[in-house]
Amino acid sequence: xxxxxxxxxxxxxxxxxxxxxMLSVVDIKAHCPFCDIYFAPDESPRIVGWNREKAGxxxxxxxRDSM
Amino acid sequence: MTKSLQTYxxxxxxxxPNEVVSVKSEVNPANYDVTAIIKHLDAQKKFPxxxxxxxxxxxxxxxxxxLMMNAEITQNKAQVALELPFSMDRAAxxxxxxxxxxxPVPPVVVSRDEAPVKQVVKLGEDAxxxxxxxxxxxxxxxxxxxxxxxxxRDRETGIYNSSYHRMEIKGPRLASALxxxxxxxxxxxxxxxxxxxxPVATVVGHHPAFNIGSAYRGSLNVDEYEICGAYLKEPLRLxxxxxxxxxxxxxxxxxxxxxxxxxxGKRLVDGPFGEAPGYLGPQRYHDILxxxxxxxxxxxxxxxxxxxxxxxxxxxxxxxxxxxxxxxxREAVPTVKAVCKAGRHSHFNIFIxxxxxxxxxxxxxxxxxxxxxxxxxxxxFDEDIDVYNPSDIxxxxxxxxxxxxxxxxxxxxxxGNELDPSLVDEEAEVRTSCMIVDATRPLGRPFSPxxxxxxxxxxxxxxxxxxxxxxxxxxxxxxxxxWA
Numbered sequence: 001x002x003x004x005x006x007x008x009x010x011x012x013x014x015x016x017x018x019x020x021x022m023l024s025v026v027d028i029k030a031h032c033p034f035c036d037i038y039f040a041p042d043e044s045p046r047i048v049g050w051n052r053e054k055a056g057x058x059x060x061x062x063x064r065d066s067m
Numbered sequence: 068m069t070k071s072l073q074t075y076x077x078x079x080x081x082x083x084p085n086e087v088v089s090v091k092s093e094v095n096p097a098n099y100d101v102t103a104i105i106k107h108l109d110a111q112k113k114f115p116x117x118x119x120x121x122x123x124x125x126x127x128x129x130x131x132x133x134l135m136m137n138a139e140i141t142q143n144k145a146q147v148a149l150e151l152p153f154s155m156d157r158a159a160x161x162x163x164x165x166x167x168x169x170x171p172v173p174p175v176v177v178s179r180d181e182a183p184v185k186q187v188v189k190l191g192e193d194a195x196x197x198x199x200x201x202x203x204x205x206x207x208x209x210x211x212x213x214x215x216x217x218x219x220r221d222r223e224t225g226i227y228n229s230s231y232h233r234m235e236i237k238g239p240r241l242a243s244a245l246x247x248x249x250x251x252x253x254x255x256x257x258x259x260x261x262x263x264x265x266p267v268a269t270v271v272g273h274h275p276a277f278n279i280g281s282a283y284r285g286s287l288n289v290d291e292y293e294i295c296g297a298y299l300k301e302p303l304r305l306x307x308x309x310x311x312x313x314x315x316x317x318x319x320x321x322x323x324x325x326x327x328x329x330x331x332g333k334r335l336v337d338g339p340f341g342e343a344p345g346y347l348g349p350q351r352y353h354d355i356l357x358x359x360x361x362x363x364x365x366x367x368x369x370x371x372x373x374x375x376x377x378x379x380x381x382x383x384x385x386x387x388x389x390x391x392x393x394x395x396x397r398e399a400v401p402t403v404k405a406v407c408k409a410g411r412h413s414h415f416n417i418f419i420x421x422x423x424x425x426x427x428x429x430x431x432x433x434x435x436x437x438x439x440x441x442x443x444x445x446x447x448f449d450e451d452i453d454v455y456n457p458s459d460i461x462x463x464x465x466x467x468x469x470x471x472x473x474x475x476x477x478x479x480x481x482x483g484n485e486l487d488p489s490l491v492d493e494e495a496e497v498r499t500s501c502m503i504v505d506a507t508r509p510l511g512r513p514f515s516p517x518x519x520x521x522x523x524x525x526x527x528x529x530x531x532x533x534x535x536x537x538x539x540x541x542x543x544x545x546x547x548x549x550w551a
Contacts, residue, residue, distance in 0.1 A: 003490050004349035016207055017339050019485075022352040030350060031336050033209045038336075 005049035011037050013045075020050045070274040070299050071183070071320040072135070072370055078147050079116055086144070088115045095123045096134060096202040097211050105136060105376065114140045118370065122200030125211060125236065130200040131187075132323060133370040139275040140376065145383035148275035150300060157455050158405035164298075164390035168283065172296030174303040174316075182306035182319035183366045190309060194363040195239040199271070199323070202373055205341030209350060211236045212340060213325070214375040216281035217244065217269045218292075220315055222257040227316075229281040229291040231374065233348075234269065235337045240360040243337035244329065247354055247485060250287050255329050255356060264328035266315040267358065268308055271371045272322025274299060275384075278374060282384055284391035284440060292316075298387075309362035322372070323365040333357035342486045343381070344414045351485075385409040392417055392436050399435035400428045406436070407454040415443035415487060418454035421507075429505040430475075437477075437501055441484035444502045451517065452506075463506045477501040 004017040009032040016033050023030070029038040041047060068074055079087045094100040101119065108114065117136045124130035139145045142160075146153055151163060179185045189195070201211040213234045220227050228250045235243045244267075246252045258265035270277070280295035295318075296303045305316035310326040317324050337355040342348035374384055386409060393406040396419050407418040417436050421428060429447035436442050446460065449467075453459045468474065483490045483499030490499055508514045531539070 003485070003488050003492075017347055017349040019349045019351045019353075022336070022350060025352055028352060029336065031209055033207050033339060033350075 005047055007041070007044050008046040009035060009037065010039055010043045010045055011035050015046075018050075023047070023050045023052075069304060069320055070276065070301060072138075072272050072274055072322050072372070075138070075148060075274050076116075076118070076135075076370075079144070082147050083143060086115045086141075088117050090117060090119045091121065093121045093123065093129065094119050094134075095127075096200050097123070097125055099203055099206075101134065101136060101202055102204055116140075116144065119200070124200050125197035130198065131369075132199055132365060133368075134200045134202075135272070135370045135372050137376075138372055138374075139279060139383045140381075142383060145275070145279070145386065148279060149298065157407075160386060161390045161393045161406065164387050165394055167297040167300075168285065168294060168387070168390065170297055171290065171293035172299070172302050173290075174292045174296055174305045176316060177304050177306055177319050179306055182304070184317070184319055184321045184324050184364050185306065186367045187365050187369075188309060189363045191361070192240075194360055196236050196242065196325070196360060196363070197239055198363075199371060201236055204373070204375055205347065207339050207347050208341060209235055209338045212373075212375075213242070213269060213271060214373055215269055215271045215371075216273075216278065217251065217267055218315075218317065219251055219254045219265060219267045219329075221254050221287070222261070222263075222265075224288070226288065226290045227292045228254055228287070229270070229283075229295065231281065233337070233340050233342070233375075234358065235340070237335065240327075242325075242327075242358040242360060243335040244356045244358045245337060245340075245348075245351065245354060246329075246356050252354070253287065258329070259331040262331055264330055264359075266308070266311040267327060267329055268310075268315060268317045269325040270318055270321045270323075271325060272369065273318055273320065276300070277303065277318065277321075278372070279384055279386055283387040294387075309364060321366075322369040323363065325360055326362040326364070327358055327360040329356040330359055341375075343375075344484075344486050344488070345411050346486070346488050348486050382410040388440070392439065392442075395435045395439055396421075396432045400424075400432040402428070402450075403432055404450045405454050408436075412457065415441060415484065417442050417445045418448065418460060419445065420448045420450050420452050420454045422450045423507050423510065426510055429507050430503065433503040433505075437481070437503070441487070442501070443481075443483070443487070443499055444504070446504045446506055449507045464504065467506045467508055468504060473505045475503045475505075477503070 005020045006015050007018045008015050012035040014034045023041050031038050119134040121129050122134040203211050216229045217232050218229045233245045255265045276298040277295045280298035283294045292303050304319040306319040307313050308315045308317045308326050335355045335357050338350040339347040389408040392408040396403040402422040404420045433445040448463050452463045479498040479500040481499050483497045
């Protein structure tokens with residue numbers, strides 16, 4: 001784990017950086033700086049640097065890389 | 068005449084006329100036009116004050132408000148702002164900051180009629196942030212941002228705080244504000260814990276001495292409007308805000324003021340944003356406050372500013388922070404000569420020079436500054452080292468340090484800065500390790516003297532006796548042997 005996680009936008013497929021603690025907030029929606037949509041972390045096709053189970057949010061519904 | 072951004076521009080035209088550039092072409096600040104122009108100039112080592120006469124607002128229209136960048140970007144502009152001679156060196160400027168801070172100047176309150184910032188008043192639904200020419204500063208920024216001083220008043224003491232916080236524009240009357248656990252956070256939490264809104268205002272353009280004063284780092288018990296007055300060398304003129312009346316006074320001579328409230332119990336998603344350390348600060352939530360905008364007031368012909376540069380570097384604006392480190396180091400060791408704590412290379416690094424009296428002096432000075440702000444690495448040098456010159460610094464590190472004796476690592480017991488990308492685990496605890504490097508020569512044994520031309524020869528030999536001034540003038544200055 002580090003100071004940022006890399007999140008891929010489900011719409012434009014671009015990656016941006018997010019604080020891992022933000023992703024651990026229940027019902028949080030990340031904001032894509034490139035295409036301006038909001039989406040739940042579960043909707044992201046790829047998150048690097050954050051582990052949902054370690055954050056106490058249960059098993060992930062999507063395939064994730066973790067560091 | 069009362070100081071304002073307009074009087075500063077007049078001073079620049081008089082004292083540095085070649086360093087003010089008025090850009091008449093339309094620019095779109097929200098599409099990185101302004102960032103790109105600054106970067107192109109940076110590449111040529113040119114740092115003029117830029118006044119964009121026809122910037123687009125967030126609706127894509129030419130704004131009624133102009134945009135100014137680079138107001139205090141270089142030493143000579145900071146000297147104009149603070150009315151200091153161009154001959155004054157940076158160490159002396161740090162001393163001057165401490166002198167001014169020791170003599171705060173109380174503000175005065177004026178009527179609305181006397182306040183230029185009330186010439187145009189937009190309230191409620193007429194107040195629309197999208198009417199302003201707000202910049203997108205960096206690749207991957209979450210949106211357009213304002214980064215200027217936000218003022219608030221302590222709920223218990225009534226003391227004013229003025230400090231810089233990134234502020235992402237989310238809607239016509241909605242912004243987010245990153246407020247990390249320092250003074251403004253404490254002020255907001257007092258209101259939030261009482262279930263109340265926290266009155267705030269953002270000063271989007273003022274005389275650079277106000278902007279520099281707002282970078283002051285000291286006790287929460289110091290009224291920062293009084294500090295701004297000390298930097299301005301005159302009382303800051305205040306006027307009741309539209310949203311809060313006398314509960315929140317705002318600078319009467321500002322260019323643009325955004326007024327509103329931090330709402331209790333609410334947070335927003337914000338970022339990423341290119342931050343002061345030179346990296347993108349990740350998108351965040353926990354310390355991002357919900358800023359509800361209720362009024363925007365401005366001068367006719369107003370000019371708004373942003374203090375953030377493309378790399379996040381704002382060394383001359385940060386002079387008071389550097390002075391705060393100098394004050395702490397000197398409290399521990401009075402023979403501290405200078406401190407460098409401003410500029411991209413010294414964001415988490417502190418460089419101290421001193422006349423060492425005992426072998427323990429470097430450690431004391433280093434410990435004094437490590438307890439402050441977000442210091443991580445402290446380097447202590449002898450007084451002959453120019454701590455503002457990276458070449459001097461690296462020479463001393465190479466020649467005066469035996470690493471196994473003079474470098475101390477402190478394990479990760481200190482709170483780190485969330486914007487330091489080298490920290491290892493943001494979700495566990497934001498703690499940093501620290502380093503102290505004593506790069507001073509030993510006192511108790513001979514140490515090879517620095518090789519140099521004898522002082523008497525330097526005094527005796529006058530250059531123009533051997534090389535006529537007109538020849539000297541023809542030789543181009545070559546900076547390739549220096550960094551910077």
